[in-house]
Structure formats: C-alpha cells, structure tokens
Amino acid sequence: MVVPSVIPFRSRKTRAHGIPIIDLSLDRSQLSQQIVKASEEYGFFKVVNHGVSEDIISRTERQGSEFFSKPLLEKQGAGPAAPFGYGCKNIGFNGDKGELEYILLEANPQSISETTKSISSDFSRTVNDYVQAVKNLACEILDLVAEGLLVQDKSIFSKLIRDVNSDSCFRINNYPPISTIDSSVPNLFDEQYSCNVKPTRIGFGEHSDPQILTILRSNDVGGLEICSRDGSWIPIPPDSNQFFVFVGDALQALTNGRLVSVRHRVLANSVKPRMSMMYFGAPPLNASLSPVPQMISSQNPRLYRHFTWGEYKKAAYSSRLADHRLNLFKNQ
Numbered sequence: 001m002v003v004p005s006v007i008p009f010r011s012r013k014t015r016a017h018g019i020p021i022i023d024l025s026l027d028r029s030q031l032s033q034q035i036v037k038a039s040e041e042y043g044f045f046k047v048v049n050h051g052v053s054e055d056i057i058s059r060t061e062r063q064g065s066e067f068f069s070k071p072l073l074e075k076q077g078a079g080p081a082a083p084f085g086y087g088c089k090n091i092g093f094n095g096d097k098g099e100l101e102y103i104l105l106e107a108n109p110q111s112i113s114e115t116t117k118s119i120s121s122d123f124s125r126t127v128n129d130y131v132q133a134v135k136n137l138a139c140e141i142l143d144l145v146a147e148g149l150l151v152q153d154k155s156i157f158s159k160l161i162r163d164v165n166s167d168s169c170f171r172i173n174n175y176p177p178i179s180t181i182d183s184s185v186p187n188l189f190d191e192q193y194s195c196n197v198k199p200t201r202i203g204f205g206e207h208s209d210p211q212i213l214t215i216l217r218s219n220d221v222g223g224l225e226i227c228s229r230d231g232s233w234i235p236i237p238p239d240s241n242q243f244f245v246f247v248g249d250a251l252q253a254l255t256n257g258r259l260v261s262v263r264h265r266v267l268a269n270s271v272k273p274r275m276s277m278m279y280f281g282a283p284p285l286n287a288s289l290s291p292v293p294q295m296i297s298s299q300n301p302r303l304y305r306h307f308t309w310g311e312y313k314k315a316a317y318s319s320r321l322a323d324h325r326l327n328l329f330k331n332q
C-alpha cells in the first residue's frame with residue numbers, strides 16, 4: 001500500500017471578517033462544537049451548504065420585491081403591523097422609527113394566507129414554502145446546539161419551534177436607498193410617503209431579537225452590523241446565497257447565559273435598496289424559558305427567574321427597541 005507523504009487537506013474558510021462561517025456539510029461532532037463556540041463568542045454566524053433550495057429563496061425574493069413595488073394603498077391592504085401586516089417606518093408600539101417598510105407575519109400557514117389574502121395566493125404559497133424550509137434549517141441548527149452543549153434531549157430547543165402552537169414569526173424588510181451625499185434631496189421613499197423627514201443613517205436601530213433563533217437572508221446590499229463583546233460594531237458583508245443566524249434572548253435564557261443573544265442594527269444604504277427576510281423561531285406562549293438543568297451548576301448559578309415566553313414577549317413589546325429586556329428577568 002502506498003502511504004501518501006502529505007495528508008490531503010481540504011482547506012475551508014471558517015471565518016470572514018472575523019465572523020464564524022459554519023459549513024453544514026461537515027460531520028456532526030465538529031459542527032455542533034463550532035456552532036456552540038460561535039454562539040458563545042458572538043451569538044451570530046453564517047451558514048453555508050445549508051440545503052435550502054435556491055429556487056425557494058429566489059421566488060421569495062421576487063414576491064417580496066413585487067409586493068414592495070405596489071402602491072402604498074395596496075400594501076396597506078395587508079392591514080397595519082399591529083402586530084401582523086404591513087408597516088412603514090414605525091417599529092413596535094413605543095415610538096421607535098426606522099428607514100424601512102416591512103411586512104410582518106405569523107409563521108403558520110393559516111395566518112399567512114389570512115394576512116396576505118389581499119396580496120396574492122402566489123405570495124402566500126411562496127412565503128409558506130420559504131418559512132417551512134428555514135424552520136427546518138433552524139431546527140437542524142438547534143439540534144446541533146443541544147448536541148454541542150451535551151444536553152441529553154437533543155430536540156429540547158427545536159421542539160419548542162416545531163410545536164403547533166409555536167409563536168414564530170416572519171418578516172420581510174425593505175430599506176430604500178437613502179442619499180447620504182446630499183441629505184437635503186428627498187429620496188424616492190420619502191416622496192412616496194410624502195414625508196419630509198431628513199434621512200437618518202439608521203435603517204433599523206440596535207436591538208437583540210427576543211426569540212430563540214433568527215435566520216436571516218438578504219439581497220446583496222450591505223448595512224447589517226453586529227455588536228461585538230467589546231462594544232464595537234462589525235459590518236457584515238451581505239451574501240445572498242447564504243443565511244445568517246442570530247442567537248435570541250430566549251436561547252440565552254434557556255442556556256443560562258452560556259449562549260449570548262447578539263445586538264445588531266442595520267445602517268441605511270445610500271445607493272441600492274436592501275431587502276432582508278427573517279424567520280424568528282419562538283416557543284409557544286405558555287412555554288417556560290427556565291434554563292435546561294445541565295446549564296446550572298455551583299460555578300454557574302441560575303441567572304434568571306422563572307418566566308414564560310408569553311411573559312417575555314409582553315415585556316419585549318412594552319419596551320423600546322434598544323432596551324436590554326433580559327435584565328428585567330435576572331435573579332436577585
């Protein structure tokens with residue numbers, strides 16, 4: 001037998017601009033460790049070889065662009081985003097504003113078809129297919145998280161978002177270009193809504209996602225930034241073929257603070273419109289967010305008191321975007 005003198009080495013890029021890249025085609029034991037490490041360090045990573053079909057992604061992007069190019073009145077046919085429907089500039093219910101328009105949907109087939117019936121059956125079908133595909137991806141990642149944390153029940157996190165009563169939601173954001181060179185020139189977006197607000201640089205302000213896990217995909221326009229542990233903002237180059245994963249507050253609570261939810265924001269772009277779509281995997285309202293027992297020890301005492309997703313969601317929706325909501329649930 002001829003023994004090769006050099007062991008073949010398949011070089012893979014594992015970081016881009018310092019951000020972990022997780023290749024989902026690797027073997028499970030490596031993968032689960034890499035995912036846990038990235039979720040501890042950043043609460044954020046990019047996944048490649050994710051298995052979601054290009055066709056589903058491009059069909060959803062097309063439906064999204066068609067929707068946002070409709071006249072305002074038609075878009076408003078989806079109802080105000082209170083909480084589900086079409087929204088423009090207003091974020092949440094406590095005065096936050098951003099340079100965007102969006103559609104926010106409950107991530108279940110009945111609700112999607114109900115809220116989007118004024119748009120088209122194609123829109124509703126496509127969004128549904130997309131939501132199913134990214135939900136499966138989120139569950140796969142959560143099973144790997146459980147494996148990497150050596151938790152006995154490998155589906156402990158994914159079953160929360162697979163539950164029929166899961167409170168997951170889906171959002172498509174459209175950020176029109178903002179002229180930063182001459183901010184006195186009204187941009188197309190302002191003309192359309194006849195508001196003469198001076199464009200700010202913030203598309204969507206700093207926050208962490210309240211849910212368990214977020215799966216984001218955007219077109220090839222940048223703007224997303226994540227906050228690193230030292231408080232500096234890291235710009236994330238867009239990658240329209242891949243997904244970005246964010247650890248949410250609920251997963252931070254379930255892991256007793258071992259995995260960290262990542263603060264992020266979107267800066268307005270001066271030239272091209274940015275469109276992003278996010279699936280937010282959430283538990284049922286009555287699910288407990290108590291930490292899994294293996295995450296508690298004498299060195300790692302319990303960080304948060306007992307609370308349900310319903311209580312957390314209520315607190316989130318009563319807060320401002322930039323608030324640190326988990327602090328309200330800290331153990332005394």
Ligand code: GA4
Pocket residue numbers: 091092093094096104169171207208209210211280316317318319320321
């Ligand atoms: C952030 C993550 C999701 O986009 C969202 C947002 C929600 C909204 O836009 O209505 C919130 C925001 C998000 C966090 C705090 C509250 C609620 C706006 C806001 C001020 C849909 C979600 O679930 O929480």
